[in-house]
Amino acid sequence: MLRTKLIRIALTCSLLVLFTVGQALAELPKLADLAEKAGPAVVNIFTETIPKQQQQPRTQRNIPRGTPFDDFFDQFDQFFNRDPQQQQRSRSLGSGFLISADGYILTNNHVVEKADRINVKLQKGEKTIAAKVIGTDPETDLALIKIDNGSSLPYLKLGDSAKMRVGDWIMAIGNPFGLSHTVTAGIISAKGRVIGAGPYDDFIQTDASINPGNSGGPLLNLDGEVIGINTAIVSSGQGIGFAIPSNIAKEVVAQLKSKGKVRRGMMGVTIQSIDENTAKALGLSSTHGALVSQVSPGSPAEKAGIVSGDVITEVNGQAVTDSHELTARIGTMAPGDTVSATVLRKGQTKTVKVTLTERDPKKLGKAEEQDQGDESSTLGMSLSNVDPRNGRPVDGLLVVNVAPGSPAAEVGIRRGDVLVEVNQRPVGSVADVAQIVNKEGKANGAVLVLIKRQGQPVFRSIPVQ
Incomplete structure (x- = not known):
């Protein structure tokens, strides 16, 4: 009798385990259809860079043919595998994806930067297609290129990255190590990551495998929408990749398509975040805000009356958490826009109007001892x-x-x-x-x-x- 009861209990537990495993498997996303549908819009990008100073061909050496020196240089070239008739080029691989049927492709700036030639290969194409650069934005590491294939092309839609939550399933497609159209999957590990890549860092972190060659490829939600552009990895870690949110890309693409570049507003201040000790020294109740360490002469900030030591706490009525947030928020505004900034100065709060100018990344960032006291x-x-x-x-x-x-x-x-x-x-x-x-x-x-x-x-x- 006891034995029969034990067998019944064991069978019940086994069935319960099988039911639980089956239920868990049923909740896992089915990604094959998504990969099949999105794949044709993902492209491989091949770039070629020709060095500015090419080796001088023998005919340009100003050395008479048949002389000992001419023979010497011929042997020198052959020994070091330098064929004067061949230019030495550097090549690289990357990924991208079509965002319109007429051939516009979104990728990373670092994939096409300084490239003399850019060629694109479609998933089912046998030949490469020459591409031209429409515009680049190094500060967000995004680039827009275009191909003319003479036909309507499959493309992907940019989704709303703000709706994605930590833990949501995603898929990445790209060209890692030249392995065409590799599909990997995972989840969103974190949002809003600042990794020091640029002033507008706001990366999505994912554990989907991203490797060299994936740069510029799409990060897709389960609806097949692009919610991120794969951009960076932690080389010393595993399962740590970063993607630019699609909402940032939307703003950049619109300007690159119409103007070929991105124009951003600038206040003309050098700022830094506030730590606990700084808050104590300034008599602040929190570390929120951006501390102004320098105001550029003639800048919009100076004209508005902002001075070194001010703490900018709000912009257009919205609280400023830290210096990075202030930079990102001003960067979404256009030159000529007027913003309302709330500043805290020596315990007193005041509001000033600042008319932004255009941000130029190229111009930024670039005794006998007396009584010394105890x-x-x-x-x-x-x-x-x-x-x-x-x-x-x-x-x-x-x-x-x-x-x-x-x-x-x-x-x-x-x-x-x-x-x-x-x-x-x-x-x-x-x-x-x-x-x-x-x-x-x-x-x-x-x-x-x-x-x-x-x-x-x-x-x-x-x-x-």
């Missing part, structure tokens, strides 16, 4: 208002030494920096620094210092015990 009053910095290298006065205080392990050293202050302000007040002596540190610094737990490093202003917040 380390507690200068947070571990030895300071001088004379440059010992030339004996000239310093506009501020030159950091001539930083004590290892000191508060200044911990936040990255280093020898050669010039201390300009402490808590948004100019300092010209060690006494100025000591007074602010001992009074305001100890009361707030930190001070905000403005330094100049190789001519560039940088804020640092230094904790005060």
Whole structure:
């Protein structure tokens, strides 16, 4: 009797396990139809770059034929496999996908950048088709190219990347290592990733296999819509790939198609995010906002009255979380647009109107020691208002030494920096620094210092015990 009951229990458990596994398998997405439908719109991209300085052919050496020197150069070329009649080229592979029936293809800028020739091969095509560049946007790493195949072509629709959630199933199609039309699948691992690729980083992270050659290929949702453009990988990791959201691509494609380039607005400020110590030094209740470390002369920000040390907390009524968010938001606006910016200055809030100008990436980013004070009053910095290298006065205080392990050293202050302000007040002596540190610094737990490093202003917040 007992044995019969045990057999019944075992059979029930087995059936339950089989039911659970069957139910789980039923919930897995069926991707074959999606791959078959989307595949024809994905293309392989072959680029060729010809070096600017080609080897000089023998006929251009100005050496008479039949001379010993002529024979020498012939042997030299043959030994090093240098055929003067053949140009040495570099070739690379990438992916892309058609976004319209008339041959427009979206890919990564780094796939076609500096290429002298671009050829595209369709999934079912036997020959390559020459492509021309319509426009590129290096700051988002996107490019629009076009082929003329003389017929209507299959294409993919750009979906709404904002609707995708972490955990959603996705599929990637591309040309990894030259293996044409490779399909991989996975999920969205994260959204809004900032990986240091550019000022407008907002990547979708996925665990679908992405390898060299996948760049520019589509990341698809289960409806067959492109929700990302595969762009980057972590070479030292597995299952960590990044794609540009389709919503960013939509804005870029529209401008590339109509203008051949992307025009973005700019305020003319250098900004940085706010950490806990900076918030303490400024008396802020949170770390939200973007701290202005420099205002470009003649810029829209200067004309609007924004100054170094301001914290931009809102743009057009929407809160600003950090410097990256502010850069991205202003970048979606056009030159000539007027924005309303809320700034916090020494505890007071004010709103200013800023009319944006056009952002130009090419122009961006490009003493005998006196009484130096004790380390507690200068947070571990030895300071001088004379440059010992030339004996000239310093506009501020030159950091001539930083004590290892000191508060200044911990936040990255280093020898050669010039201390300009402490808590948004100019300092010209060690006494100025000591007074602010001992009074305001100890009361707030930190001070905000403005330094100049190789001519560039940088804020640092230094904790005060």
